[in-house]
Amino acid sequence: MMDENIAAIRVQGAQKTFKAPGRPLKVAVDDVSISVQPATIHGLLGPNGAGKTTTLKMLIGLVRPTAGVFEVLGLDSTRPGGRRELGFLPEQPYFPMNLTAIQAMRFYARLTGVPSRDIDDDSAALLSRVGLEDAARTELAKFSRGMLQRLGIAQALFGNPRVVILDEPASGLDPVGQRDVRNLMLELRSDGVTVLLSSHQLSEVEAVCDRVSIVNRGRLAAEGDINTLLNVSGKTSVRVAGLESLPDAALVLAEDIALTGGMLVFSIPTGATRAVVDAIDESGGTIVSVMPKRDSLEDYFSRLLAMTSREAMPS
DSSP, X not given: OOOTTSOSEEXXXXXXXXOOTTSOOEEEEEXXXXXXXXXXXXXXXXXXXXXXXXXXXXXXXSSOOSEEEEEETTEETTSGGGGTTXXXXXXXXXXXXXXXXXXXXXXXXXXXXXXXXXHHHXXXXXXXXXXXXXXXXXXXXXXXXXXXXXXXXXXXXXXXXXXXXXXXXXXXXXXXXXXXXXXXXXXXXXXXXXXXXXXXXXXXXXXXXXXXEEEETTEEEEEEEHHHHHEEEEEEEEEEESOSSOOHHHHTTOEEEEEETTEEEEXXXXXXXXXXXXXXXXXXXXXXXXXXXXXXXXXHHHHHHHHXXXXXXXX
């Protein structure tokens, strides 16, 4: 059983600097701290060059950190023994292209330490889980980019890891493949597996993640529960059917009015909710929903990056 008091992933004070001869010191990651709770899906976001992949590579021992603490299930993940419960899909996986899918999976199974008696069954089961059962005997050289991405996800699941890190898992996938990856992450969470997801697909992150950490210019710009981050304080979103326009009592309070799917959608100050609902009832409209106003993750992300970039500019 996993101790719920121990973070599934803990990064504390991560720092990575590079010094090339004749060039000034480059700070790629500067004091980044991330805590991922067990059996959750945690999103790691940021623009290109923000330090996401460098942070992940330090966490799994592929890049030597300048400073920081890196743990998986309470163990030092910069050492091989601390990564026994970890599965990883890199951003740009490379494969032995002369092998078939089942041959490649058997190869990865041996590297992962799967018992010999289980290699064939486990390899076939994981190919089936990512939708590649019909391509098991196909050479990887004939795979599309999306098929290779599915194979990369499959190899990350050998040994039933309790923590899985996926760096851009939907890259190269069509909409059906992206949906399948989302469903797989939700299945993993239901099975008690922790998922750290790094992705540029903000709709994917918004659909599956419990919490997010946003990195910009090598520093942590925001972290928190995704609903808390996206809910707009003091604003309520209302959807109304049966009216072509709002009554005056509601109209003077409404903002961002739109007609979509035959319904009026708008936001109001939360304190005015009762008055607006009463006015709509008296006008013969039907209240379809009343809920806290929520930003899209794309809007929140863009606004946050713009703000942190302005703060970083020299005065």
